[in-house]
Amino acid sequence: ALIDSIGDQLAYLSGKAMLYAVPLTAGAMFCCIFFGVSVSLIFSLLLMIMTGYFWGKDFYLNFYFLLGSFVAANGVASCRNRMAPIHAGAVVGTCNVGIIVLVALMQDQIGPAAVLVQCLCGFCGGVFAGVLVTGFAPLAEMLFGYTTDIKLLELASMDQPLLQELMLQSPGTYHHSVIVSNMVEAAAKAIGANSLLAKVAAYYHDIGKLKKPLYFIENQAEGENRHEKLAPSMSSLILISHVKEGVELARQHKLGQPIMDIISQHHGTRLISFFYQKALEAREKNKTSKGAELPPIEVEDYRYPGPKPQTKEAGLVMLADVVEAACRALPEPTSARIQGLVSKLVNNVFIDGQLDECELTLKDLHQIAKRFNQILATIHHKRIEYPAITPRDGKSKVNADPNQRETKTDRDRPAAAEEVGQVDLKRLGLH
Structure with missing residues (x-):
C-alpha cells in the first residue's frame, strides 16, 4: 500500500506539474534588468504565444506564464541590489501558487495531493527563476558589456x-x-x-x-x-x-x-x-x-x-x-x-x-x-x-x-x- 501511495504521488510530478516548475519567468527578469520594462512586456507576450504553440491551446497554462512574467518584471523594475531577483522570484512563486489553487478550484478534477505537488512545483519554479537571474546577470554584464543599475x-x-x-x-x-x-x-x-x-x-x-x-x-x-x-x-x-x-x-x-x-x-x-x-x-x-x-x-x-x-x-x-x-x-x-x-x-x-x-x-x-x-x-x-x-x-x-x-x-x-x-x-x- 505504501509503495502504491508513493507511486501515486510521483505520478503527480509528471505532465502539467513539471511544467509549473519551468523557470520561464527568468527571461522576463533578464529583459527588464538589461533592456527595460517595455522590452520585458513584449517578451512576456511572445512567451505566451510560444507556450501555446509548444504545449497546446491551454488557456490556464498561458495565463500562468503571462501573469508570472508580468509579476517578475515588476519585481525587478527598480532593481537596486543583487538579491532583488530572488525576492522577485519568491513573489512570482507565491503568485504561481495562487493561480494553481484558483485553477484547481475552477476545474475541481484533481485531488488535494496533486494540487499540493503542483503548488510546490510552481513556487520552486518562481524561486529558481530568481536564482538563475542572480547568478547569470553579473556574467552577462561582463561578457556583453551591459551596465545595469545594480552595477x-x-x-x-x-x-x-x-x-x-x-x-x-x-x-x-x-x-x-x-x-x-x-x-x-x-x-x-x-x-x-x-x-x-x-x-x-x-x-x-x-x-x-x-x-x-x-x-x-x-x-x-x-x-x-x-x-x-x-x-x-x-x-x-x-x-x-x-x-x-x-x-x-x-x-x-x-x-x-x-x-x-x-x-x-x-x-x-x-x-x-x-x-x-x-x-x-x-x-x-x-x-x-x-x-x-x-x-x-x-x-x-x-x-x-x-x-x-x-x-x-x-x-x-x-x-x-x-x-x-x-x-x-x-x-x-x-x-x-x-x-x-x-x-x-x-x-x-x-x-x-x-x-x-x-x-x-x-x-x-x-x-x-x-x-x-x-x-x-x-x-x-x-x-x-x-x-x-x-x-x-x-x-x-x-x-x-x-x-x-x-x-x-x-x-x-x-x-x-x-x-x-x-x-x-x-x-x-x-x-
Whole structure:
C-alpha cells in the first residue's frame, strides 16, 4: 500500500506539474534588468504565444506564464541590489501558487495531493527563476558589456579603488566631482533623465586628472601654478589629455560603456580660451620683438577633440562641470551672483553649440539652471558671524569660536577677491 501511495504521488510530478516548475519567468527578469520594462512586456507576450504553440491551446497554462512574467518584471523594475531577483522570484512563486489553487478550484478534477505537488512545483519554479537571474546577470554584464543599475550602484560606493585614489591624490578634483554629482542628480530628476547614471558618471568624469593632478587648478596650492613654466600649447595639451586618459582608466577598471561615453563627451569641442588667448598674446609679443612672421596659432590645437554630448546625462555633466568650476572662482558667491553666473554659463554652452547633439530642450535648460542655483546657493551660503565674548575681568575680548574671528585680511578681501576671481575664471576658460 505504501509503495502504491508513493507511486501515486510521483505520478503527480509528471505532465502539467513539471511544467509549473519551468523557470520561464527568468527571461522576463533578464529583459527588464538589461533592456527595460517595455522590452520585458513584449517578451512576456511572445512567451505566451510560444507556450501555446509548444504545449497546446491551454488557456490556464498561458495565463500562468503571462501573469508570472508580468509579476517578475515588476519585481525587478527598480532593481537596486543583487538579491532583488530572488525576492522577485519568491513573489512570482507565491503568485504561481495562487493561480494553481484558483485553477484547481475552477476545474475541481484533481485531488488535494496533486494540487499540493503542483503548488510546490510552481513556487520552486518562481524561486529558481530568481536564482538563475542572480547568478547569470553579473556574467552577462561582463561578457556583453551591459551596465545595469545594480552595477552603477556598486560603482557609486566610495570604497571603489578608483574613487579612493582620486580622493588621496587629487582631493580638489574629488570634491569637485562630488558636488557635480549632486548637481546632476537633482537636475536629472527634474527633467526625467537617468539620475543614477548621471550621478555615477559625474563621480568618474575627471579621473583622467589622476595622471597629472597638480596641473589642474583645483589641486594646486595657493600661489603655485605649474603652467607658468610651460608654453600655452603644452598646457593646452595637458588639459586636453585628461579626457583620453580618463577613458583609458575607465576601460581598465571596467566602468562600462555609458560612463566611458560621458567621460569622452563631458568637454565636447569647447575651446580652452585662457591658453588660446595667452598663445595669441605670446605670438604678438614675439612678432613685435623679432620683427619676423611667425606661424599662425591654430585654434583647433586649443579645442577638446569631442565628441559633443550625445545624451541628456552627458549634457548634464558638461553643464554641471562648467558651472561648479566657475562658481569656485566667484568672489563673494551670493545667491544673486550664483544665479547670474549659472544663467550666463548655460547660455554660453548652448550658444557654442555644445548641446546640439543631445536631447536637452530649452525647457530642460531652465529646470537644470534652477536646480543648479538651489544646490550651489546652499553650498556657498554665508555663515553667521559669532558675537564677541567679553571675559568677566574685562581685560580682553575673544570670539566664541576663534576660527570665526574676522581679521584685517578678511575685511580687505572683497576688493582683492574680485580681481583674483576674474583671473581664475579666465584660467578656467569661462570668461
